[in-house]
Amino acid sequence: MSDHPDVQDEPERYDPLALEPAIARRWHDDRAYSLTPRPSADRDGAGTFYALTMFPYPSGDLHMGHAEIFTIHDALVRHLRMTGKRVLNPIGWDAFGLPAENAARNRGADPKQWTYDNIEEQRSTIIRLGYSFDWDTVLYTCDPAYYRWTQWLFLELFDANLAYRREALVNWDPVDQTVLANEQVVDGRGERSGAIVQRVPRTQWFFRITDYADELLDDLETIDWPERVKNAQRAWIGRSEGAEITFKTADAGPIGEPEEVVVYTTRPDTIFGATYFVFAPEHPIVTARMAGDADYDAFRDEVSRRSEVERVSTMSADRGKRGVRLNFDMINPFTGGSIPAYAADYVLMDYGTGAIMAVPIGDQRDFEFARQEGLEIRPIIRPTGEDGELLDELDPDTMTEAYVGPGVMVNSGDYDGLPWEEAKQRIIDDVSVKGWGAERVNYRLRDWLVSRQRSWGPPIPIIHCATCGEIAVPLEDLPVALPDDLDFQVQGSPLDQHPTWKHDVVCPECGGEDAVRDVDTLDTFVDSSWYFLRYLSPQDDTRAWPKDAANAWLPVDQYTGGVEHAVLHLLYSRFVVKAMRDRGHLAADEPFQALLNQGQVIMDGASMSKSKGNLVVPGEVYDTYGADALRGTMLFASAPEDDIDWADVSPTGMHKWLSRVWRLTLAHIDRETTGSAADGPAVDELRKAVAVAVVGASEDYDARKYNTAIAKLMTLTNAVLDATRDGSGGEVAREALETLLTLLAPICPFITEELWHRLGHEGSVHDVAWPTADTSLLFEDEVEIVVQVNGKVRGRITAPAGASQDDVQAAAAADASVAEYLDGDLVKVVHVPDKLINLVVKA
């Protein structure tokens, strides 16, 4: 090279920094990987593929985690293209959200400018790393051209009664005077102010995701996702089966007659063991009956504050339960007996009905509370063993924990002697007959709270009219755009505090002036719950997406992203697709057919962060070794699902291998140029090595095991080296190198493209068809067979392929190193053709 004029006769060295940026820029500027025009209605499954990667959030430059996702995804996509698929591979930015707003608050930045600056930085890194996205489909969720349709989506749900407003307990930061998103609450404190977050009632917008609870649960069986993600969703949905049963207050109380209180239980069979009754402290009946009791109010306030703070830091078992005896009793409808009523912190207002029948004998929490308060623990079940045999009766005085196993009912009136499962069904039936309740399925899943008192998000397209109520903004008035002159220094919501924005509207229904805009914005998870639909037609300003395109392209064939979205984003997207299906806008039941969760990139065993001083950024890696080495290092380190500890891997090693590929290719070109190209004596081995590599690497690519695919390509590289060591190398060497470059192209797109051109090809290596192997080369005339005696390897023999057991056995027995172990009667012979023979002898 030019800075070493004295060594200019040396072969050109591999210098990725000199060749990668220009190629990267060309791919981007030429839109080399855009899929225009789109195949749509003719999509038949075989010819097209929708590959999706979770779009980045633009807070700063790309980090190593992004590089990991995109590298895996890009290898997948480039490989699929070479196998003939037409791949839709879009990119965009999840560009609304709190960091931009916080930057505005803290540093006076303009959130829009801040966001787009970060996007540009990320975009150039993505281009530099050679990720083959379709740059025609770029979208930004903060662009009015996008969020117009996010607002449309909201109105669709509003029209379907799947979006509604009600009062709910939300996270309130008393210092910043604002509601916080759950993700802004860290260990019970506001992330900015450090103040303990309170639960306060506030009117909020919700999406009725619970309407789809059963389908969201059942359809998990139809999608190809990691089991742990499905399990996380199952747990989050939290379906349980039981019954609702009505208890009455023992006295008439404030309304003049006994009040009815419904409880939810999964163990109706244990109702005869309900020896007390517990309300959530905020339960309305309790609030009414304890009104004016200052001690009670203090208890309730402490509980509501305490529960949120301590839930995150303390194990429930260590904490003890807090409760107070209320000033009334309840009647157990089955026994007719009066039982004491309590309010306690271990009963939650927002699950079930906010009240429970407490069965200390059969529920650990009730047991603990009963012990603590000296309440009766009544045995109503006698344990049975595995074969249904009766075991010892329970003794409440000596028990240390509740009994939750199988048994038969005792002390349970007409149900005595029934197995507990049978008693459960009988009691459910009887409850219905007597009008005391009904069978009931319950879910842990809550409706999705989507409103935020923040201003860097899509305004909720609703107008509140004094006479008409909540009125949808007419579609032709969308988008409801954010004003450009928000003041982010105000306390509370900048949108709410804007001098004119919310008032500059009349009611679309009655034309009345006494109307204001909704000042809340939508959760950023709403933006990301449908972006994969917008990718189908990002420039279309007449509709969110064309129905035929949605039907053609959904579900996404492969979705790659982090497991941190196991529940939220992936559950919300599933809900949105199902809701849009029911609105007639698409046909798919699920958004993402297959999901791949890539591992994390960590450093020295810990997640990377600036504060820990262990941060590695993609830039410093590709500025040293190049993008190909960065990509190769990540994929060679381990399987895509596994974490990568950057301290354990070696971009240097990857660079060394790529340099070897470079040298071998240039040496071959030199042979051809000087007319000395001719295959040497090792040509047959090399031919075979090519076939082995094609077959092996193809299998690995199909299984997305890029680490072993690379290992096989290294082996092929070493075979080329061995075959050309003597300076020989002709057509077969060229074929070996071209195959190597083709097989490596999806992983290291730059060096392969460059060398492909240097080998004299006009087009791109990425347009080459995936190679197939001459499998006849894989067939061996002779095979090595392992000889075992009593299961231990004692020798190896060479035999013709397909040799019979008799022939192999004879040859094995004749082998000197084997014969010495054959001292006894041959009792059994196990023969695995062409692989192994095991001679079992008995002394």
Place this chain on the structure above:
RNA sequence: GCGGGCGUGGCGGAGUCGGCAGACGCAGGGAACUUAAAAUUCCCCGGGCGAGAGCCCGCGUGGGUUCGAAUCCCACCGCCCGCACCA
């Protein structure tokens, strides 16, 4: 506590349809080339015994099934990730 996953050389990892454990690489050691270095190329590289051929041990631990187990079954230990007072 409940649910899920994982334990293989100094390190990342192969092998996981039961059939030669440690592919491929990193780190390390040695050699060639060089005035020297870098780069490159070659050799060695789980532990023990042995001059050597080779033998024994070895995939978290202990059992089991089998001609044969890293792989299948049982129990235990350890680590990681979810969820966590959900009635």
